[in-house]
Each structure stands twice: as C-alpha cells, then as structure tokens.
Amino acid sequence: MQMNDASVSIHLRGLRQRFGEQTVLDGIDLDVPAGTTLALLGPSGCGKSTLLKLLAGLLRPDEGCVMFGGETVADPSHCVPPEARDLGMVFQDYALWPHMTVAGNVSFPLEMRGVPRDERVAAVAQALARVGLEQMAARRPSALSGGQQQRVALARAIVARPRVLLFDEPLSNLDTQLRATLCDDIRTVLAQLGTTAVYVTHDRSEADALAHTIVTLAQGRVAQTVHR
Ligand SMILES: Nc1ncnc2c1ncn2[C@@H]1O[C@H](COP(=O)(O)OP(=O)(O)OP(=O)(O)O)[C@@H](O)[C@H]1O
Ligand SMILES: [Mg+2]
Known part of the structure; x- marks a missing residue:
C-alpha cells in the first residue's frame, strides 16, 4: 500500500444518534488506521448511512465524537461542515450534475477549493x-x-486528493458483472492513493475484495469486527 502523506486516521468514540424516539446508533467505537479501508455491513436500517453522514458532517452526533487524526471534527457541541473536512463521497445514485460535462463535474471540487x-x-x-x-x-x-x-x-471524489473517502453502496445500481469490475477499479484507486476510506455495502464479497477491516452493525452497535 502506498501511503498518502495526507491520509488520516479516523476514530469514533461513544457515538450516539437518535431520531425522535429511535436510537439508531447506540455507542459506536471504531478506529480506521490511516490509509486503510473499512467496510460497513449490516441489515437495512441498521444505521450505516447515518454513520457515514456523521463522518461527512451532514449530521451532528447526539453523544460521542468523530476524530480525524487528533482533531475532533464533531461532538454534540460543534461540527466541522462537510466542505471543511477534506473528504470525497460516492453515493449509490451517482449524484452528478446533469447540466455540466464530465470534466465540469470532476472539476467542481477544485473550483470550490479555489484551485487555479x-x-x-x-x-x-x-x-x-x-x-x-x-x-x-x-x-x-x-x-x-x-x-x-x-x-x-x-x-x-478523488480529484482533490482528499484525506478521507466515503462510499455509500456505490455499486448497488449496477449489474453483477459491472459491479465486480468497478469494485476492482475502486480497490486499485484506493491502493494507489492510500486514502483512508469507509465503504458501506450490503455485499459481503465487495467488502471482502476491498476492505482491510469489515465491521458489521446490528441494533445500533458494532456486532462484529474482522481484520483481514
Ligand atoms: N433524518 C432522519 N429522520 C428520522 N429517521 C431517520 C433519518 N435518517 C435515518 N433515519 C432512520 O434511521 C434508521 C437508520 O437509517 P440508515 O439510513 O442509516 O440505515 P442504513 O443502514 O443505511 O439502511 P439501508 O441499508 O437500507 O441503506 C432507519 O430506521 C431510518 O428510518
Ligand atoms: Mg443506507
């Protein structure tokens, strides 16, 4: 693995998230070493996307904290916004801007950062x-x-060489053959860049192909951690 100078470790401590009466995440402790990929598995509704949103800064935790390296980026009293976290995200539905060209879409994060x-x-x-x-x-x-x-x-997601990449079931809309090919390509890109990544999937074989660590969530907690 080629380490990216800019990659960063991620640490979650006692993370709790409620929506109304429902406690979706109930005390999550996790560590993702710099430059490694963590896959998150678990049944629908177990809080995988919620956890990614907490990492991205799209949600503020009710309890606990999110740390990037030694920096606390979120706790109940403060939350660094997504654009200040130096991360890239890939979603199931691509979320491209239809009115922009491919180059325009890819260039956008750089424009936001004021790159010449x-x-x-x-x-x-x-x-x-x-x-x-x-x-x-x-x-x-x-x-x-x-x-x-x-x-x-x-x-x-990678163009600005972010410290962290977040993936939320990026291959779920694709057919089986294409999924395997793209999964290989994502693995290659992650290995080349050495970016720290959290990858949500329903698919055990994707997790096996990509991740250094596989974490299964259930009932709002970490049910299993497998290091590979
Ligand atoms: N903004 C919200 N307001 C209220 N409830 C929410 C909100 N976001 C998520 N939830 C609830 O939190 C639970 C976890 O949702 P989440 O999207 O994290 O699940 P998931 O593990 O990603 O599921 P899936 O595999 O289906 O994508 C669900 O019961 C969902 O209905
Ligand atoms: Mg989800």
Missing part, C-alpha cells in the same frame, strides 16, 4: 485517466452508462 485553472485541468485529466474515462471529458452524464457515471463520481 491550469492545475484544475491537469488534475481533472489525471483523475479521469485513473478511472478510464479520458475520452469522455466533454460528454454530459446523460450520455454515459450507469457504470461510466459512477466512474465520473469516483473521479470527482
């Missing part, structure tokens, strides 16, 4: 090359297959 145009062009080309889409830069997302759209989402 020349550097943006080079970084976009490199990210598209990593996912095998160099030829598609000028297309709109609507002119791409589902697998290609998800590659664009992956390129967009």
Whole structure:
C-alpha cells in the first residue's frame, strides 16, 4: 500500500444518534488506521448511512465524537461542515450534475477549493485517466452508462486528493458483472492513493475484495469486527 502523506486516521468514540424516539446508533467505537479501508455491513436500517453522514458532517452526533487524526471534527457541541473536512463521497445514485460535462463535474471540487485553472485541468485529466474515462471529458452524464457515471463520481471524489473517502453502496445500481469490475477499479484507486476510506455495502464479497477491516452493525452497535 502506498501511503498518502495526507491520509488520516479516523476514530469514533461513544457515538450516539437518535431520531425522535429511535436510537439508531447506540455507542459506536471504531478506529480506521490511516490509509486503510473499512467496510460497513449490516441489515437495512441498521444505521450505516447515518454513520457515514456523521463522518461527512451532514449530521451532528447526539453523544460521542468523530476524530480525524487528533482533531475532533464533531461532538454534540460543534461540527466541522462537510466542505471543511477534506473528504470525497460516492453515493449509490451517482449524484452528478446533469447540466455540466464530465470534466465540469470532476472539476467542481477544485473550483470550490479555489484551485487555479491550469492545475484544475491537469488534475481533472489525471483523475479521469485513473478511472478510464479520458475520452469522455466533454460528454454530459446523460450520455454515459450507469457504470461510466459512477466512474465520473469516483473521479470527482478523488480529484482533490482528499484525506478521507466515503462510499455509500456505490455499486448497488449496477449489474453483477459491472459491479465486480468497478469494485476492482475502486480497490486499485484506493491502493494507489492510500486514502483512508469507509465503504458501506450490503455485499459481503465487495467488502471482502476491498476492505482491510469489515465491521458489521446490528441494533445500533458494532456486532462484529474482522481484520483481514
Ligand atoms: N433524518 C432522519 N429522520 C428520522 N429517521 C431517520 C433519518 N435518517 C435515518 N433515519 C432512520 O434511521 C434508521 C437508520 O437509517 P440508515 O439510513 O442509516 O440505515 P442504513 O443502514 O443505511 O439502511 P439501508 O441499508 O437500507 O441503506 C432507519 O430506521 C431510518 O428510518
Ligand atoms: Mg443506507
């Protein structure tokens, strides 16, 4: 594994999240060493996406804390917003902007960070090359297959070389064959970049293929941790 200088460890301590009467996460302690991938498994509704949202800064925990390295990025009294966490996200539904070209989509996180145009062009080309889409830069997302759209989402997530990558069932909308191919590609990209990653999936074989550690959630708690 090639370590990314910028990758960071993640630590969750006593994380609790309630929605009304329902306690969705009930005291989660987890550590993800820098540069490793943690897969999160568990039945529908067990709180996987909720945990990712807490990591992303889209939710503030009711109790406990989220740490990136030595920095507390969230606890009940403060919450660093997503754009200040230096992370990339890939969702099940791609979430591309339909009015932008592929290159425009991938360039967007760099524009948000104020990266100069020349550097943006080079970084976009490199990210598209990593996912095998160099030829598609000028297309709109609507002119791409589902697998290609998800590659664009992956390129967009990595283009700014974030410290942390979060994946929420990124392959669930794809057919079996494509899922295996993209899973391989994601593994290669993660290994090349050495980014710390948390990967939510329903699919045990995806978790096996990608993760250094596999954690199963049940009833709001960590039910099982397997180091591989
Ligand atoms: N904003 C919200 N308000 C109220 N309840 C919520 C909210 N977000 C999630 N929940 C509830 O929290 C529980 C966990 O949801 P979550 O989306 O984290 O599950 P999940 O493990 O990702 O499930 P799936 O595998 O189906 O995606 C569910 O019961 C859900 O209904
Ligand atoms: Mg979910």
